[in-house]
Amino acid sequence: MAEFVQLLFAGLTTGAVYALVALGFTLIFQASEVVNFAQGEFVMLGGMVTVFAYNAGVPLPLAALLAVVVAAATGTLLHSLAIAPAKGATVVTLIIVTIGASILIRGLAQIIFDKQFHALPAFSGDEPLRVFGAAILPQSLWVLGGSGTIVLGLWLFMERTLLGKAVRATAANRLAAELVGIDTRLVLTLAFAVSAAIGAVGGILVTPITLTSYAVGTLLALKGFAAAMLGGIGNPVGAVVGGLVLGLLEAFAAGWISSTYKDGVAFLVILLVLFALPQGLLGRAAVGRV
């Protein structure tokens, strides 16, 4: 029982981060049909900027805020400089553009920061909580609570605000969105900025547990993508479910089989989804045009 609960929490914690990455993928994919492989770099920026600002003496909450702003600005630049000018390019071209952007961001991070691994102090101490005999880090609760808050906030934004509906309208029918007076280019920039901010928050929350370095983005992008595929790409609920399921699969594969296979799980999931479940668990988003 103790081991099960331990693995469960470990799985949900990493799964929550994958869910945030997958949600970032989903938001951008819905609004623009771009699969943004630079999504993992936003998570990296979240952790790294916070670490360096914090080590330079900035209080942790402010350092975290700065990191979110830097990531959102990077997302905005990515859209304005690389995606928007490539208007009319094929999906494959756009994917290559985002892969190029991710390599660039990683390279710059390596120069501006360094190649070391870095830690942040846990937000509310390192004293584990005892739950059914398992030792749960308080930071895990921060990750779960923070991710949950973001998911809820994003849902409220998309369902309850006119601007959120404008994002959905742009996703559903770009031409019609322009005809009702939505500046669709601005909406897409907003989608990139919000996706980046969401990724950054994931990076900040999880760094006290997993450490961070300039290079963590690549694997996170892959796993977030696997999670998004698993849930049904373009489907926000699917992204969250896919992320959590992937995190759990990894944790239990590591705990019950061998930790050597942990990272392999994501690749296995991608292959399985491609061959057996092309719509994902919850189905692709109805990006239906009328």
Place this chain on the structure above:
Amino acid sequence: MPPEPLLQVRNLRCGYGRIEAVKGVDLEVAAGEIVALVGGNGAGKTTLLRAISGVLPVGSGTIRFAGEPIERRRPDERVALGIVQVPEGRQLFGPLSVLDNLRLGAFRRGRARTRVNLERVFALFPQLAERQDTPAGTLSGGQQQMCAIGRALMAEPALLLLDEPSMGLAPFLVEQILETVVRLRAEGVTVLLVEQNAVAALSLADRGYVLETGRIAYAGTGRDLLGDPVVQEAYLGV
């Protein structure tokens, strides 16, 4: 005609890449008019409307709205000025509810205006009020067209660009939609109407233009065009 038309298009050229679909068009719409734009398949009617609403960039020529050149303005800015297009094929936001489609129509108008305009649209199309919570994509063809027109009205158009509003509709619905056009004009909306159904469009229009492979072939009052033997033979199937 008054000296300053609401819409004035001069020597307009535009198209898709190397294909020029509109080849030097002159067209005017005075405030309060219904102007019909007719012509065969691929004549360039939709292309011309898209250039006026701004979703298609202009190659050369000018478009003036209330005296102001607008051909370099973004589409959302033109909506704010009062140029609103009901696109060919409805183009609703399918997964969103009817109510959300309508609200988004008033995206540039603010909350208070949205409420007022919503009442007006529901009064015009009571069926939309009944189905306001259903996804727009699941409406019947006629209801979708009402939703598309309703969404455009939410933006408080000074100039309404209608692209084949009767396409694919049963005859009684066509009549209802065309009656709506006349009613809107009575409420002060200026209308540029594109129709395959040339006889119906010219009958209710003050003036009309016949577009032929990207050029204006004939222009005149609705009655003159309906009575012109050449136009009759080529476009009215008489």
